[in-house]
Amino acid sequence: MGGQQRVYRQRIRSTQSLKKIFRAMELIAASRIGRARANVTATTPYARAITRAVSAVATHANVNHPLTSDRHDTNRVAILVVTSDRGMAGAYSASAIREAERLAGKLAGEGKEIALYASGRRAVSYFTFRERPLVRTWTGSSDAPTAAIAEEISDALLAAFLAPADEGGVGELHVVYTQFVNMVTQRPRVIRMLPLEVVEGVVEPGDEALPLYEFEPSADDVLDALLPRYIRTRIHSCLLEAAASELAARQRAMHTATDNAEDLIRMYTRLANQARQSEITQEISEIVSGADALASS
Amino acid sequence: MAHLEVELVDAEGRVWSGQATMVTAPTVEGEIGILVGHEPLLAVLRAGEVRVKPLEGPVVRGTVTGGFLSVDDDVVTLVADEAVVVPGTGASTR
Numbered sequence: 417m418g419g420q421q422r423v424y425r426q427r428i429r430s431t432q433s434l435k436k437i438f439r440a441m442e443l444i445a446a447s448r449i450g451r452a453r454a455n456v457t458a459t460t461p462y463a464r465a466i467t468r469a470v471s472a473v474a475t476h477a478n479v480n481h482p483l484t485s486d487r488h489d490t491n492r493v494a495i496l497v498v499t500s501d502r503g504m505a506g507a508y509s510a511s512a513i514r515e516a517e518r519l520a521g522k523l524a525g526e527g528k529e530i531a532l533y534a535s536g537r538r539a540v541s542y543f544t545f546r547e548r549p550l551v552r553t554w555t556g557s558s559d560a561p562t563a564a565i566a567e568e569i570s571d572a573l574l575a576a577f578l579a580p581a582d583e584g585g586v587g588e589l590h591v592v593y594t595q596f597v598n599m600v601t602q603r604p605r606v607i608r609m610l611p612l613e614v615v616e617g618v619v620e621p622g623d624e625a626l627p628l629y630e631f632e633p634s635a636d637d638v639l640d641a642l643l644p645r646y647i648r649t650r651i652h653s654c655l656l657e658a659a660a661s662e663l664a665a666r667q668r669a670m671h672t673a674t675d676n677a678e679d680l681i682r683m684y685t686r687l688a689n690q691a692r693q694s695e696i697t698q699e700i701s702e703i704v705s706g707a708d709a710l711a712s713s
Numbered sequence: 714m715a716h717l718e719v720e721l722v723d724a725e726g727r728v729w730s731g732q733a734t735m736v737t738a739p740t741v742e743g744e745i746g747i748l749v750g751h752e753p754l755l756a757v758l759r760a761g762e763v764r765v766k767p768l769e770g771p772v773v774r775g776t777v778t779g780g781f782l783s784v785d786d787d788v789v790t791l792v793a794d795e796a797v798v799v800p801g802t803g804a805s806t807r
Binding site: 455458459461462465466468469472473562563566567628629630631632633637638641642645648649652 | 790
């Protein structure tokens with residue numbers, strides 16, 4: 417029947433336009449991923465300089481900074497979840513959120529109170545849908561995070577860490593983000609950002625011994641200036657890596673979607689051809705049997 | 714000839730790098746000038762102007778908005794929160 421054919425044709429057309437969208441998104445992700453990886457590489461000199469300076473101060477000064485010492489006056493812990501703003505990236509956001517949930521469960525089991533911070537609309541909608549309170553959220557730049565965003569996030573988190581216990585201060589900060597291993601593998605990962613681990617061991621073994629530095633104005637002041645920047649750098653690099661992972665995940669997901677759309681189109685084309693053929697066959701047999709009936713009467 | 718290896722980086726990436734004979738930078742305690750053979754130093758920068766005198770070519774001027782400076786074995790690293798090289802004062806030598 418003609419209706420059957422029309423349904424198939426419609427499906428083919430809509431799948432074709434979906435396929436165009438998938439293909440476009442795949443190409444966009446593919447073109448942006450190079451930039452995202454270049455951004456990760458571009459921040460390496462800065463991160464290396466800061467890490468080196470922090471370890472230099474740490475080896476010469478008494479590291480007794482609020483950012484490196486454990487807090488015992490509060491059992492609140494902060495978790496920053498880094499996800500994407502948009503979907504269409506396969507399991508990218510879902511697996512980061514799952515990792516965050518696992519961490520939250522573990523920390524809650526230790527009797528800690530969780531304060532959630534979310535970056536990316538997917539995490540925000542996930543937690544608001546489940547009516548879980550979010551302390552702060554950042555959205556809108558998950559695929560190209562700037563230094564300014566990283567600064568905003570780290571300032572908020574540092575403020576929470578340094579705040580007194582009765583004003584919502586937190587004793588620990590964990591970051592859940594997706595590590596970019598390579599184009600095929602991206603792994604959700606949890607790191608404990610604060611309090612900082614004792615900074616020794618940051619310099620790779622085999623590196624030459626650090627010289628005796630002169631500090632201006634003083635070692636403590638230098639440390640005061642360095643540590644917040646160190647945190648900011650690490651958060652920035654987490655965001656950049658997450659962005660690269662997001663784009664890689666999106667590219668792969670969209671590639672699969674394009675392939676699936678092609679499969680569907682092929683299948684529907686066969687079905688439509690079959691429907692057309694059976695319609696023709698039926699019409700012929702109707703005509704022939706009609707003519708037979710007329711001839712025999 | 715002895716020279717300084719200078720690198721000016723900010724959070725977004727490397728802004729300028731090259732070989733120089735002198736670096737002037739604003740620290741919280743005042744301007745500091747660094748020549749070859751300076752002792753190892755870690756200093757906190759305030760907002761201000763950085764001047765780098767390359768081995769050849771005109772002086773490179775840049776503005777920073779705070780950060781820190783490290784000198785180690787004639788390697789000068791200026792780590793700024795934000796750094797901009799004033800246009801027209803020499804491109805990166807590499």
